Amino acid sequence: MNNLIQNQRTARTMDIVNQGLARRYRAEKRFRLYGIVAIILSMIFLVFLFVSISANGYTAFQQTFVQLDIHLDPEILDAGSLADANYQGLVKQSLADMFPEVTTRREKRQLYGMVSNGAAYQLQDYVRKNQNQIGSVIQIWVPADDDVDMVVKGHIRRDVPEAERRVKDNQLSWIDEFQEQGRLEKRFNTTFFSAGDSREPELAGIKGAVSGSFYTLIVTLLLSFPIGVAAAVYLEEFAPKNRWTDIIEVNINNLAAVPSIVYGLLGLAVFLNFFGLPRSVPLVGGLVLTLMTLPTIIIASRAALKSVPPSIREAALGVGASRTQMVMHHVLPLALPGMLTGTIIGMAQALGETAPLLMIGMVAFIVDIPGGFTDPSTVLPVQIFLWADSPERAFLEKTSAAIMVLLAFLVTMNALAVFLRKKFERRW
Numbered sequence: 379m380n381n382l383i384q385n386q387r388t389a390r391t392m393d394i395v396n397q398g399l400a401r402r403y404r405a406e407k408r409f410r411l412y413g414i415v416a417i418i419l420s421m422i423f424l425v426f427l428f429v430s431i432s433a434n435g436y437t438a439f440q441q442t443f444v445q446l447d448i449h450l451d452p453e454i455l456d457a458g459s460l461a462d463a464n465y466q467g468l469v470k471q472s473l474a475d476m477f478p479e480v481t482t483r484r485e486k487r488q489l490y491g492m493v494s495n496g497a498a499y500q501l502q503d504y505v506r507k508n509q510n511q512i513g514s515v516i517q518i519w520v521p522a523d524d525d526v527d528m529v530v531k532g533h534i535r536r537d538v539p540e541a542e543r544r545v546k547d548n549q550l551s552w553i554d555e556f557q558e559q560g561r562l563e564k565r566f567n568t569t570f571f572s573a574g575d576s577r578e579p580e581l582a583g584i585k586g587a588v589s590g591s592f593y594t595l596i597v598t599l600l601l602s603f604p605i606g607v608a609a610a611v612y613l614e615e616f617a618p619k620n621r622w623t624d625i626i627e628v629n630i631n632n633l634a635a636v637p638s639i640v641y642g643l644l645g646l647a648v649f650l651n652f653f654g655l656p657r658s659v660p661l662v663g664g665l666v667l668t669l670m671t672l673p674t675i676i677i678a679s680r681a682a683l684k685s686v687p688p689s690i691r692e693a694a695l696g697v698g699a700s701r702t703q704m705v706m707h708h709v710l711p712l713a714l715p716g717m718l719t720g721t722i723i724g725m726a727q728a729l730g731e732t733a734p735l736l737m738i739g740m741v742a743f744i745v746d747i748p749g750g751f752t753d754p755s756t757v758l759p760v761q762i763f764l765w766a767d768s769p770e771r772a773f774l775e776k777t778s779a780a781i782m783v784l785l786a787f788l789v790t791m792n793a794l795a796v797f798l799r800k801k802f803e804r805r806w
Contacts, residue, residue, distance in 0.1 A: 431785075435778025441567035441580060442522040442530045444493050444556060446472040450505060450512045460506060465498040469520070477552065488549055494521040496581045521569070522562070524579040524772035529553055530562065533771055544771075570779065574745045575761065579772030582765070584780055586747045590660055590740070590755030591729060593748060597664020598671060598728050603721050605668075606675030610717075613676075614683040615705050634673035641670040642737030650738060657739035661751045666738060667728040674727065678720020682713035715802030722795040726788050732759040758784050 448468050455463050470490050474480065480489050497520035504518060505511075525545050528534040530553070540547050556562040573583030617623045645666035649655045655662050686709050694704035735741070740756050741764065748755035756764070758780065765777040 428785075431778045431781050435775055435780075435782050437531045437533070438570060438775040438779035439567050440531075440564045441569065442527040442562065442564050443519040444522045444526075445517055445519050445561040445563075446493070446497075447475070447515055447517055448472045448501065449515045452513045455505060455512050460502070460509070463502070463505075465501045465505070466495075469493060469497050469501060485548060488546060489552065491523055492526055492549065492552060494523055494580045495578055496521055519563075519565075521580050524770060525549075526553060527580055528771050530564065531775075533775070570776070574747050575743060575756070575764070576745060579768075579770050579776060582773070582776060584758065584761060584783060586744060587756050587758045587761035587780075588783075589748050590663075590744075591757040593660035593751050593755065594663040594667065594735075594757055595725060595729060597661055597751060598667040599721075599725060601664065601668040602671045602675055602724065606672050606721070607679050607717055609672075610676045610679030610683060611705060611710065614680050615709065616701070630673050630676055634677060637733075638670055638731050639733040639737065641666055642734030644669060645734060646737045656752060656754075658742045658744070658754045658756070659752050660748065660755055662738050663735050663740055663757065664751075666734045667731060670731065670734060671724040671728050674724040675717075675721050678723070679713070679717045682716025682720065683709060685716060686712045712804065715798055719795045719799045722791055722798070726791040726795075729787060729791070730759055730784065732757075732763055735760055736763075758787075 446469065449471070451468065454468065470486075473489050473492065474486070477489055480486055500520050501518060504516070508516075522530070525534065526549075529536070529545050529550065534543055534545055536550060545553075553562065569581060570583050572585055573581060574586030576582040613623065613627065645662060649662050649665055650657060655665075690708050690712065691704055694708045695701070699707065735757055741760050742754065742756065743764070744754050744756055746753075762777055762780045762784065765773045765780065
């Protein structure tokens with residue numbers, strides 16, 4: 379009788395377990411499904427981001443040029459004062475000769491606006507290098523105005539009413555005539571990579587911002603890597619385990635999650651207002667980014683030190699090495715690949731930061747290419763921020779193109795981190 383009751387209870391228990399087991403299996407399948415859906419959505423958003431940026435920005439790597447026939451009038455180009463000659467007047471006279479029917483002041487202004495203001499500087503460089511051609515008629519390719527460039531690239535639609543577009547009907551007819559005569563073509567946009575910022579979209583480039591980012595990251599790397607590694611080594615290998623070290627560790631972990639704008643405010647108060655360092659220079663930008671990057675490097679370096687097996691330390695101490703020798707000769711070399719990986723990831727994060735640099739004045743409009751750590755400059759993310767706020771349509775494609783360049787740097791740095799981790803990774 380007792381056995382029968384026991385068997386019935388066991389059967390009921392198994393039924394309950396089986397019912398619960400099926401429910402847990404269904405829950406596990408739903409959880410996996412949610413994870414797969416999340417990954418798919420993330421990949422879709424990522425692909426959409428890249429496609430959107432590439433679609434808007436790839437045209438910035440080409441620029442429209444116009445061919446002009448310019449008479450190098452010796453009465454204007456005096457060999458003794460070439461720098462003071464009216465090159466803009468020569469460009470305008472060339473356009474006026476091509477379209478003699480243009481007589482009104484308004485139409486002349488529209489016609490002269492077909493080429494960039496940089497055409498005069500390009501002609502000046504040409505004349506300085508070819509003074510023997512003064513008095514002859516030359517053919518020279520000069521950059522077109524940004525509106526003409528947008529029409530050629532199809533970013534300004536021709537089928538909308540004239541009052542709703544920046545390019546007028548007579549300018550469209552001049553563009554068509556240029557194309558019929560073979561005087562209009564698109565070339566690789568070297569200006570985008572070799573020039574600094576400009577109010578004219580067709581003359582704006584990223585070289586100044588890239589140089590500023592380079593100097594800023596050099597300062598960040600030279601300060602954050604040795605300080606971060608030294609702090610991690612002390613906390614992990616030498617510091618006593620007490621309340622003070624616990625407080626320091628907790629604060630370092632919390633600092634890694636502090637919004638970057640707070641570091642900008644700290645840099646503004648300490649480096650600019652207290653120490654009086656100049657605004658908008660890579661030196662101050664590097665100091666601010668060092669404060670922001672240090673927690674990341676310290677945490678990554680401590681994790682790399684922890685990954686070294688205790689047997690390495692015990693073996694070194696067992697053969698008579700001091701604690702410093704044990705760390706410097708055995709533990710640190712083995713942990714260095716992980717430290718480098720964390721440092722590269724921290725530097726990639728610093729490269730993409732904008733908010734802290736805005737607080738120290740690196741948002742200024744700077745045309746010149748910086749040549750050192752104390753020259754006024756901006757950085758690539760801030761340059762993107764400035765261009766994105768500009769109303770001209772041509773700056774939209776330059777914004778997307780600059781984002782593509784920034785993403786290329788970030789992907790390269792992260793790929794380097796993955797390569798270093800795979801190359802020097804050791805499994806214990």
